[in-house]
Amino acid sequence: MNNNKLFFVLLLTFLLLSVGFFASQCSQSNKKQSEVENEYLGDAACKSCHKTEHDQWLASDHFKAMQASNDSTVLGDFNNAIYSADGVTSRFFKKDGKFFINTQGEDGKNHDFEIKYSFGYYPLQQYLIEFDRGRMQVTRQSWNSRDNKWFHQYAGQNILPNDWLHWTGNAQNWNTMCAECHSTNLKKNYNFDTDSYNTTYSLLTVSCESCHGPAKEHINYIGSAAYKSGKKEKGSYMLMPKNSSQHSEINTCFPVMQEK
Ligand code: HEC
Ligand code: HEC
Ligand code: HEC
Known part of the structure; x- marks a missing residue:
């Protein structure tokens, strides 16, 4: 092989490799594009077309799975109520609307903790307190909203602070223990090195897209010329469409928890 030929062979190899490389880059970015295309839009985006479902959801416990605490969401007696059990005395009170x-x-000592969120509604309601390192903790004292009284989780046990x-x-x-099932599109974001959390969600509570999945593609599809011209897509790009199996319903309520 003379030098000229060798040069062309090398050039050709280089060109082929470059084409391959750029092609793979393109298909990768295309894939990413379609993966990010579907987005969580929130329940407000469903209201105009699914008013009946939206009204039903507002009246459901799913809507109340997690709510900022205020006079209309907190059911417990915070009127200076005192509850003693299992060696712990707790007092529930209000100050400046909180x-x-x-x-x-x-x-091991008593302190004042501000209730950030109410969790659940009926037949019981629990309460969330913010801690350092992005943590939130659920108080042991819980409200029995059927009989209107305070009670302890793990009643009858003497649980020490280091337990x-x-x-x-x-x-x-x-x-770690509750958030995934009680919010929409939760990302736990635990940092092992700092033992801290940067937990995020699309919506505070169990919203439409918690069960039906992200809806951006669905709404694009409903607005598309293809849909208007009569082209039907099974499930309309949503999870849990009509006549879903009992199995998939159970898996929606009690999903296999994944490390996120
Ligand atoms: C612009 C109107 C529109 C909006 C906005 C919209 N949808 Fe729909 N949705 C429809 C229509 C129309 C259908 C029926 C599609 C078909 O022909 O099968 C549908 C069907 C569905 C179905 C049932 C699919 C099936 O096959 O049973 C679900 C679930 C659904 N939508 C959820 C949502 C959620 C959740 C949102 C909000 C995040 C939403 N939709 C927003 C119009 C809309
Ligand atoms: C695997 C999913 C899952 C996890 C994890 C989970 N929950 Fe729930 N939770 C549910 C479901 C589903 C219901 C509704 C059950 C029912 O109504 O029968 C529920 C209901 C409740 C309720 C009842 C009130 C209501 O409005 O129905 C409370 C309170 C509650 N959960 C608190 C918690 C706390 C606190 C944690 C964490 C320590 C937790 N949950 C973890 C799925 C979960
Ligand atoms: C806790 C889970 C859950 C939540 C939250 C939820 N859905 Fe559903 N949805 C379902 C299930 C389950 C079905 C019935 C599927 C079947 O028939 O098997 C359904 C059915 C539907 C249907 C099809 C109804 C029909 O018969 O044509 C629509 C549309 C819909 N939901 C919209 C919504 C909207 C909008 C929201 C929020 C406002 C919402 N859903 C919240 C679980 C949920």
């Missing part, structure tokens, strides 16, 4: 519980903290089951410990940590 809700507080005075109860046993991590150090895994103490409300300040990992068993009662919202980020």
Whole structure:
């Protein structure tokens, strides 16, 4: 092979490799494009076309799975009520329109904790407190909304502050134990190195897209010329369409928890 030929062979190889490389880059970015195309839009985006479902959802416990605490969401007695059980005395009170519980903290002593969110509605309601490192904890004291009284989780047990089951410990940590099923599109975002969370969600509570999946593609499809000209797409790009199997319904309510 003379030098000229070698040069052309090398050039050709280089060109072929470059084409291959750019082609793979393109298909990768195309794939990413279609993956990110579907987005969570929130329940407000469904209202105009699905008013009946939206009204029903507003009246459901799913709408109340997690709510900012205020006079219309908090059911518990925060009128200076006192509850003693299992060696712990707690007081529930209001100050400047906010809700507080005075109860046993991590150090074994009583402190005031501000209730950030109410969790659930009926037949019981629980309460979330913000802690450092992005954590939220569920108080042991819970409201029985059927009989209107306070009660303890793990009633009858003497749980010490350093116990895994103490409300300040990992068993009662919202980020890991509760959040995935009680919000929409939750990302736990746990940082192992700093033992902290940067938990995010699209919507606070169990909204339409928590069960039906992100709806951007669905709404684009309904607005498309293809749909208007009569082209039907099974499920209309949504999860849990009509006549879903019992199996898929159960899997929606109790999904296999994944590391996110
Ligand atoms: C512009 C109107 C429009 C909007 C906005 C809209 N939808 Fe729909 N949706 C429709 C129509 C029309 C259908 C019926 C599609 C068909 O012909 O099968 C439908 C069907 C559905 C179905 C049932 C699919 C099936 O096959 O049973 C679900 C679930 C659904 N929508 C959820 C949602 C959710 C959740 C939102 C909001 C995030 C939403 N939709 C927003 C118009 C809309
Ligand atoms: C695997 C999913 C899942 C996890 C994890 C989960 N929940 Fe729930 N939770 C549900 C479902 C589903 C219901 C509705 C059950 C029913 O109504 O019978 C529910 C209902 C409730 C209710 C009842 C009130 C209501 O409005 O129906 C409370 C309170 C509650 N959960 C608190 C918690 C707390 C606190 C945690 C974490 C320690 C937690 N949940 C973790 C799925 C979950
Ligand atoms: C807790 C889960 C859950 C939530 C939250 C939820 N849905 Fe559904 N949805 C379902 C299930 C389950 C079905 C029935 C599927 C079947 O027939 O098997 C359904 C059915 C539907 C249908 C089809 C009804 C029909 O018969 O044509 C529409 C449209 C719909 N939902 C819209 C919504 C909208 C809009 C919201 C929010 C406002 C919402 N859904 C919230 C679970 C949910």
